[in-house]
Amino acid sequence: MSKKPPPEKPIIHNGLLQTDELYKYLLETNVYPREPEPLKELRALTAPHPWSVMGTAPDAGQMIGILLKLVGAKKAIEIGVFTGYSLLLTALTIPDDGKIVAIDMDRESYEIGRPIFKKAGVEHKIEFIESQALVALDKILENVSDEAVMSTAPDAGQMIGILLKLVGAKKAIEIGVFTGYSLLLTALTIPEDGKIVAIDMDREAYEIGRPVIKKAGVEHKIEFIESKALQALDKILENPENEGSFDFAFVDADKINYINYHERIMKLVRVNGIVAYDNTLWFGSVAQHESSVLDEFKEGRVSTIKFNKSLASDPRIDISTVPLGDGLTICRRLY
Numbered sequence: 012m013s014k015k016p017p018p019e020k021p022i023i024h025n026g027l028l029q030t031d032e033l034y035k036y037l038l039e040t041n042v043y044p045r046e047p048e049p050l051k052e053l054r055a056l057t058a059p060h061p062w063s064v065m066g067t068a069p070d071a072g073q074m075i076g077i078l079l080k081l082v083g084a085k086k087a088i089e090i091g092v093f094t095g096y097s098l099l100l101t102a103l104t105i106p107d108d109g110k111i112v113a114i115d116m117d118r119e120s121y122e123i124g125r126p127i128f129k130k131a132g133v134e135h136k137i138e139f140i141e142s143q144a145l146v147a148l149d150k151i152l153e154n155v156s157d158e159a160v161m162s163t164a165p166d167a168g169q170m171i172g173i174l175l176k177l178v179g180a181k182k183a184i185e186i187g188v189f190t191g192y193s194l195l196l197t198a199l200t201i202p203e204d205g206k207i208v209a210i211d212m213d214r215e216a217y218e219i220g221r222p223v224i225k226k227a228g229v230e231h232k233i234e235f236i237e238s239k240a241l242q243a244l245d246k247i248l249e250n251p252e253n254e255g256s257f258d259f260a261f262v263d264a265d266k267i268n269y270i271n272y273h274e275r276i277m278k279l280v281r282v283n284g285i286v287a288y289d290n291t292l293w294f295g296s297v298a299q300h301e302s303s304v305l306d307e308f309k310e311g312r313v314s315t316i317k318f319n320k321s322l323a324s325d326p327r328i329d330i331s332t333v334p335l336g337d338g339l340t341i342c343r344r345l346y
């Protein structure tokens with residue numbers, strides 16, 4: 012926008028109000044006396060800009076401030092930054108650990124306001140993205156769906172719930188927790204004095220879901236182990252009392268290790284107990300020719316094919332692969 016020629020006539024700032032006097036009255040009575048110093052400074056700094064009219068009007072800014080407070084905003088996104096009046100206002104309003112993703116293709120104008128954000132001590136809350144907004148938004152959304160795809164699919168979850176009830180599971184083990192969808196589902200299903208050993212090397216993701224687990228009143232059933240799963244399983248197996256002590260196991264972690272997990276879990280789950288493996292159809296790639304598989308699925312495809320083959324010929328289990336979610340293979344330990 013800043014590359015456009017500036018307007019020939021100055022534009023009057025009276026918005027939809029009938030007269031400049033009325034607008035001036037509003038600003039001088041309600042807005043300027045309460046406008047924080049850094050915003051005043053930024054407005055003054057922007058005033059000589061040929062496109063200063065692009066800055067968010069301070070009266071509208073005041074309303075945005077109220078809305079931010081009402082929703083208790085901690086994470087905000089802004090499309091269209093210019094020199095940053097509304098951005099600074101947002102940064103001044105949200106808490107110290109808040110975050111604003113601010114998108115504008117015009118870095119030059121953003122740099123005008125930046126020293127004031129710095130001086131106001133709020134620059135750490137801002138992630139400026141110099142980009143066309145649609146491109147930036149699509150990129151942000153890619154990330155969200157990548158993460159969302161990690162969670163166990165709700166239809167597979169429903170089946171896990173039935174299985175837990177059928178085996179009367181009281182003691183379960185889960186490998187691959189992420190934010191805890193399947194973990195919470197298990198915790199909600201097993202009895203009050205039930206126990207789940209939940210293993211994941213990523214505590215951060217677990218902490219995202221933990222408040223929900225707490226609120227649901229089931230946190231006492233969970234023992235979270237932050238560790239690489241193989242190490243944690245070997246440690247659990249050091250105690251012979253743990254052998255055959257689990258009614259149910261759910262595995263939803265790195266595909267390359269499924270074979271290794273299976274050997275250990277066969278020792279931990281009791282005879283007649285259930286083990287469910289997630290993602291055993293690996294986005295459909297197991298039935299595709301390698302040449303037509305996307306690069307990011309190739310490694311998982313090879314591991315999954317190998318794993319499925321080994322389960323199919325494992326005499327210690329009954330198996331059934333159900334096309335729920337990304338493929339759920341259910342095994343019952345026979346001996």
Ligand SMILES: C[S@@+](CC[C@H](N)C(=O)[O-])C[C@H]1O[C@@H](n2cnc3c(N)ncnc32)[C@H](O)[C@@H]1O
Pocket residue numbers: 160161162163186187188189190191192193194210211212213216238239240241263264265268
């Ligand atoms: C698909 S997600 C699990 C999703 C989870 N079941 C749910 O319902 O949201 C996979 C998880 O496995 C964990 N993981 C991957 N490899 C691991 C390993 N070797 N040891 C422990 N955790 C691992 C990742 O940190 C990630 O959180």
